[in-house]
Amino acid sequence: MKLILKVGKTLIVVTLLILLIKFSIDTILLENEPLISQVHDSEMTDNESTGLKDENIELENRKEEDKNEDANIDTNYIDNELNHISSTINFTPIFTNEDLPQEIISKIKGVSWRKEAPVGLEDLSYLRVTYWDFHEQEQTGELIIHRKLAEEVIEIFEELYEARFPIAKMRLIDEYDADDDLSMEDNNTYAFSFRVIEGTQRISKHGYGLAIDINPIQNPYIKGDTIVPLQGGDYVNRLDVRKGMITKGDACYHAFMSRGWTWGGEWNSLKDYHHFQKEIDL
Numbered sequence: 001m002k003l004i005l006k007v008g009k010t011l012i013v014v015t016l017l018i019l020l021i022k023f024s025i026d027t028i029l030l031e032n033e034p035l036i037s038q039v040h041d042s043e044m045t046d047n048e049s050t051g052l053k054d055e056n057i058e059l060e061n062r063k064e065e066d067k068n069e070d071a072n073i074d075t076n077y078i079d080n081e082l083n084h085i086s087s088t089i090n091f092t093p094i095f096t097n098e099d100l101p102q103e104i105i106s107k108i109k110g111v112s113w114r115k116e117a118p119v120g121l122e123d124l125s126y127l128r129v130t131y132w133d134f135h136e137q138e139q140t141g142e143l144i145i146h147r148k149l150a151e152e153v154i155e156i157f158e159e160l161y162e163a164r165f166p167i168a169k170m171r172l173i174d175e176y177d178a179d180d181d182l183s184m185e186d187n188n189t190y191a192f193s194f195r196v197i198e199g200t201q202r203i204s205k206h207g208y209g210l211a212i213d214i215n216p217i218q219n220p221y222i223k224g225d226t227i228v229p230l231q232g233g234d235y236v237n238r239l240d241v242r243k244g245m246i247t248k249g250d251a252c253y254h255a256f257m258s259r260g261w262t263w264g265g266e267w268n269s270l271k272d273y274h275h276f277q278k279e280i281d282l
Helices: 002-071 076-090 102-108 147-162 180-185 230-235 251-257
Strands: 095-099 124-132 138-146 211-213 221-223 226-228 275-277
Touching: 095 147, 124 147, 138 147, 147 251, 226 230
Parallel strands: none
Antiparallel strands: 095 124, 124 138, 211 275, 221 226
């Protein structure tokens, strides 16, 4: 009986110890749960931080690759643009008037000037003027004009340059073997050329160096059904104003008319929209 009681007491003590140990373990676990959670959160933050670092490294690598690609881009276009800007900044417009140089005399004798011309070589001046072409680029062209109009014509083309009035090209008509039709078909602007008026025996004002034709395609000669040059047919409607056309009141019209010139675009029997001329005492 005593043995049974002793064993029973021992079992009770062991059970109590087990319960006490379990309680202690649960308490410890409960107390340390925030710490475990914090450790877990810390691990997550470290992982996220590592991910961000990896992303930053990848981004830096991409930037470096982009730089390398940029370094391999063809720079010809950029160089050309910079050169154009530089040349534009450094470009000085030219407006000069001088007696015919010997090389010009040699070029025009027997072509646009002949011995039977109403003016001598000494009556003509050689002009170089800067203008804006149809691509908005500065060009320098040549004109031969009567010496009494030379300075005035320089002023006119300075005014056209300031207004940025577009001119297709400006070459001596000798480049076309003094053929007026070829010059017009090439949309050329010119002044002196010894020739007669089409269909007559009268000497043209060009033969005296007293007339200038500008952009003949955009400003054609029109008489009845005749249109010269043929490309000028696209510009018969003068209300549809486009680049290079001369219209009443515009910069080109004003530059000539304010100095007493006559415009063929205001003639009644025909229209010669590219033609300006001036009457002077020779």
